[in-house]
Amino acid sequence: MTVKFIGDSYDFPCSNRVENYGGDMNLYMVWDHHLIYCAPNAYRVSGDMNFRDFLEQVFQPDYAQHPDVDKVDWEKGVWQLENQGWTPDFSKSLKENNIAHNSFIRVSTPGLEGMHGVGN
Amino acid sequence: MAKNQRRLNLSQKYQLMTRGLDWETTYQPMDKVFPYDKYEGIKITDWDKWQDPFRLTMDAYWKYQAEKERKLYAILDSVVQNNSQQNISDARYLNAVKIWMQGVTPLEYAAFRGFNMLGRGFRGAGARVACQFQAIDEMRHYQTQVHAFAHYNKFFNGFNQHARIRDRAWYLSIPKSYFEDAMTAGPFEFITAISFSFEYVLTNLLFMPFVSGAAHNGDMATTTFGFSAQSDESRHMTLGLEIVKFMLEQHEDNVPIVQEWLDKWFWRGYRLLGLIGTMMDYMLPKKVMSWRQAWEIYWEENGVALFNDLARYGIRMPKHHETATREKYRITHEFWSTIYQFSHATALYTWLPDEEEMDWLCAEYGELFEKLYKPRYEYWRELDARGERFFQKRLPVVCNVCQIPIFHTYPDDPCKNICLVSEYKGTKHQMCSEGCKDIFDREPEKYCQAYIPPQQIYQGNCGGATLEDYRKWLHIRDEDAGEYYGSEDNQLWEKWQAEAARV
Numbered sequence: 108m109t110v111k112f113i114g115d116s117y118d119f120p121c122s123n124r125v126e127n128y129g130g131d132m133n134l135y136m137v138w139d140h141h142l143i144y145c146a147p148n149a150y151r152v153s154g155d156m157n158f159r160d161f162l163e164q165v166f167q168p169d170y171a172q173h174p175d176v177d178k179v180d181w182e183k184g185v186w187q188l189e190n191q192g193w194t195p196d197f198s199k200s201l202k203e204n205n206i207a208h209n210s211f212i213r214v215s216t217p218g219l220e221g222m223h224g225v226g227n
Numbered sequence: 228m229a230k231n232q233r234r235l236n237l238s239q240k241y242q243l244m245t246r247g248l249d250w251e252t253t254y255q256p257m258d259k260v261f262p263y264d265k266y267e268g269i270k271i272t273d274w275d276k277w278q279d280p281f282r283l284t285m286d287a288y289w290k291y292q293a294e295k296e297r298k299l300y301a302i303l304d305s306v307v308q309n310n311s312q313q314n315i316s317d318a319r320y321l322n323a324v325k326i327w328m329q330g331v332t333p334l335e336y337a338a339f340r341g342f343n344m345l346g347r348g349f350r351g352a353g354a355r356v357a358c359q360f361q362a363i364d365e366m367r368h369y370q371t372q373v374h375a376f377a378h379y380n381k382f383f384n385g386f387n388q389h390a391r392i393r394d395r396a397w398y399l400s401i402p403k404s405y406f407e408d409a410m411t412a413g414p415f416e417f418i419t420a421i422s423f424s425f426e427y428v429l430t431n432l433l434f435m436p437f438v439s440g441a442a443h444n445g446d447m448a449t450t451t452f453g454f455s456a457q458s459d460e461s462r463h464m465t466l467g468l469e470i471v472k473f474m475l476e477q478h479e480d481n482v483p484i485v486q487e488w489l490d491k492w493f494w495r496g497y498r499l500l501g502l503i504g505t506m507m508d509y510m511l512p513k514k515v516m517s518w519r520q521a522w523e524i525y526w527e528e529n530g531v532a533l534f535n536d537l538a539r540y541g542i543r544m545p546k547h548h549e550t551a552t553r554e555k556y557r558i559t560h561e562f563w564s565t566i567y568q569f570s571h572a573t574a575l576y577t578w579l580p581d582e583e584e585m586d587w588l589c590a591e592y593g594e595l596f597e598k599l600y601k602p603r604y605e606y607w608r609e610l611d612a613r614g615e616r617f618f619q620k621r622l623p624v625v626c627n628v629c630q631i632p633i634f635h636t637y638p639d640d641p642c643k644n645i646c647l648v649s650e651y652k653g654t655k656h657q658m659c660s661e662g663c664k665d666i667f668d669r670e671p672e673k674y675c676q677a678y679i680p681p682q683q684i685y686q687g688n689c690g691g692a693t694l695e696d697y698r699k700w701l702h703i704r705d706e707d708a709g710e711y712y713g714s715e716d717n718q719l720w721e722k723w724q725a726e727a728a729r730v
């Protein structure tokens with residue numbers, strides 16, 4: 108399907124295109140079953156950042172008020188990129204891990220499924 | 228004036244105004260005079276078949292409305308004189324009024340703009356006249372609400388920047404984008420979106436909780452403008468139903484187009500009303516009914532009956548209605564959890580339900596509430612007691628269509644966030660549901676332009692990257708935001724209660 112319009116063309120750029128990020132990119136990530144944090148988080152990051160650094164220095168501190176945060180071992184996580192199975196290389200950069208502008212990363216940690224194991 | 232001049236009766240006046248004033252243009256082709264009412268593909272063969280059951284004329288309109296205004300402002304005067312702000316159930320209640328003032332009152336103004344465009348856009352004069360009357364009604368609703376709430380602004384926070392935060396605040400982009408989506412469509416889609424889906428199908432879920440909530444919670448000002456607007460609303464609802472039937476009866480080619488619009492605007496309306504449901508369940512100290520119950524009465528019974536009626540035109544139930552019904556046990560709790568943790572970036576206060584409210588929520592929502600949401604609130608209360616009131620400091624992903632932070636969960640798994648992706652022009656876009664994804668995929672050229680607050684903040688367009696900078700840009704002050712208990716509203720209320728106790 109496509110939009111109906113008056114005139115000769117209807118063509119506008121995406122408002123969230125990568126060109127608007129001054130060399131950085133926008134990224135989304137969620138730790139499944141930790142719903143006291145209501146939604147996947149949004150980040151503005153450089154694609155050259157190391158994946159482990161991103162995880163440990165940027166992502167993990169965002170869950171600071173969750174009792175699971177000190178128990179987590181990301182190496183044991185089950186990972187998805189754009190809702191598809193995916194195995195990240197922790198020593199490589201975001202870009203080298205195929206993480207692109209507006210990518211969505213999902214990680215779940217079997218055994219750590221929120222307080223009382225119910226997803227909170 | 229000649230003595231024997233015959234006076235026109237109302238129906239003759241209406242006939243002249245809606246038919247006699249209209250003509251086929253000859254200097255310019257009609258398609259140039261009315262350039263907007265064909266491109267959507269809706270085929271109208273005979274505009275004279277347009278029926279307006281109200282058949283309002285100018286003099287009748289002015290007479291009714293002036294009478295209503297006189298009554299309304301007499302009561303608003305007495306609200307001021309009697310310090311009626313002290314008679315509400317509790318100052319927490321005012322956050323329901325703030326949501327309305329910040330989120331819904333600007334929609335009245337948006338409706339005024341939209342119906343003005345329609346009042347010029349349709350080539351049938353009957354439809355144009357009905358839209359012009361509605362435009363004036365909507366302007367009146369906007370004004371009377373601002374006047375009614377102005378009194379609360381003298382005492383309480385969060386009322387003083389409604390026009391500015393409407394344009395800027397992340398949570399108000401939800402209602403704002405709803406109307407702007409409609410206004411940037413053609414006139415037939417606009418009227419289907421606003422008059423039918425919003426005012427006819429969903430209005431009871433919007434107006435009922437707010438106005439009866441106001442009455443229940445001792446808010447005279449709101450109750451009064453609510454009743455004053457109600458007779459206008461019944462006219463607007465009728466317009467919605469008439470226009471949909473008119474399109475369906477005029478040409479069979481219109482049926483699939485109207486069906487697509489009903490699918491889209493049912494889902495958009497449902498998503499928007501989640502905010503109002505949350506107000507009902509959490510912000511009214513004296514409850515009217517739960518969102519679940521309201522959904523059962525106003526959608527599962529009344530809404531479904533309406534769609535059954537439309538079946539004879541070849542219309543089926545709107546897509547994804549099953550998902551909406553399935554979500555009735557969770558949507559308001561997910562929404563409240565979100566507002567609770569982001570209220571430091573709103574002009575609202577939030578709080579955790581007290582014990583009595585928790586019991587009410589358990590009774591209304593059963594097993595899922597007890598298993599998932601109650602322990603969540605209990606943990607947050609624990610944090611609160613330790614002086615670590617729970618606020619989320621990171622920006623969330625937001626749905627590219629409904630513009631709500633994607634707190635939503637899978638239809639079959641309320642413990643797992645959903646986040647769907649569509650790629651267009653090499654850019655990925657995130658959506659909260661199959662309903663919103665369908666809307667995006669149908670017109671990606673349109674939704675790829677959406678102004679999504681967290682994206683704009685990260686792109687550097689909203690005053691800065693920190694929360695303090697952003698809040699300053701919103702013109703929201705520290706004291707307007709965050710936790711209710713301990714807030715200025717809370718302190719003022721306690722002071723009034725103490726004074727009343729002494730008397």
Ligand SMILES: [Fe+2]
Nearest residue numbers: 335364365368
């Ligand atoms: Fe209105």
Ligand SMILES: [Fe+2]
Nearest residue numbers: 365426460463
């Ligand atoms: Fe209306």
Ligand SMILES: [Zn+2]
Nearest residue numbers: 626629659663
């Ligand atoms: Zn959505």
